[in-house]
Amino acid sequence: MPPPFAPVGFAWEVMKQRGINQLRIAGAEELLGEGGALIDATGREQLGGVQFLMVAQATRAQHTFETVIEAARMGRGVQAAMLNRGLLDDVLDIHWTAEHPEAAPARADQHDRLIALAEHEAEDKFGRVERSLTGEEQSEFSELINLYGGHGRAFKASWHRAAFSDCFGLVQKRWKNEPEAADFLDYIYEVIQRRNNLLLHGSPTAYRQVVTQRSNGRIQLNRVGPDPLWMESLAQGAGGYYLVLRVLAQEFGFDKERLARAFSSSTSYCRKLDEFPGLGDLPDEAECPCGSGRAVRQCHRS
């Protein structure tokens, strides 16, 4: 058997030589820990209905962000962006859920049933189930298909059946008292999410991330990585995770400060050097302009 072209995660061996990269990963892990603590805190009471649904959504987001961190650590920003696409959908869904506590659990059940019946029918087509759908199940299936917009649309609609624009309106509403955040939200859904879509489905934009252009214009494969997107993808993952967990904190009446602080420092670490042209002139002990609160020597110059 030929040896592997490089050990799994080898790019990190190159990246970790810089202290700031270690901080970037550690900052994201801290945010993950704060979010995990919030999720655990909800478990003190018996959960049911909409609360259970929201904690399940937050847990899924936690697992996604955990995986985004690992992908970023391996220098795989494109793959992390694919996960972020799902994570940013979760942001929309949990906002809708929080706003519709009465309707959400019922719609979750309806969609679950729609999928169970559809899968049974599909398995049956390939002779992989014991029996076909009964007449009663078939009429239930038809009703659910109609409920979800009819044939051709039913399996593209989201489980809650709300349009993107309605869900997005709810996200904006929650942030209306923080105009900077509202602007950032527009950017997420008009720019980042669109780009993540290109990366997920494969496109020249995606293929470009595995090559490096040399100063003499020559193009070469960047096979081991890291790819140029890992840092940005890590920051986007942190943003999506934070938006999900913030809703959870709000709905359960938890303190949001620790989560907000962890999010803020993790975002600071992920900023790029070139945003701060004067960085080279600052003394080592000066506060880093990224906003982390650390000395430059222990932050972007480490």
Ligand SMILES: [Zn+2]
């Ligand atoms: Zn810094």
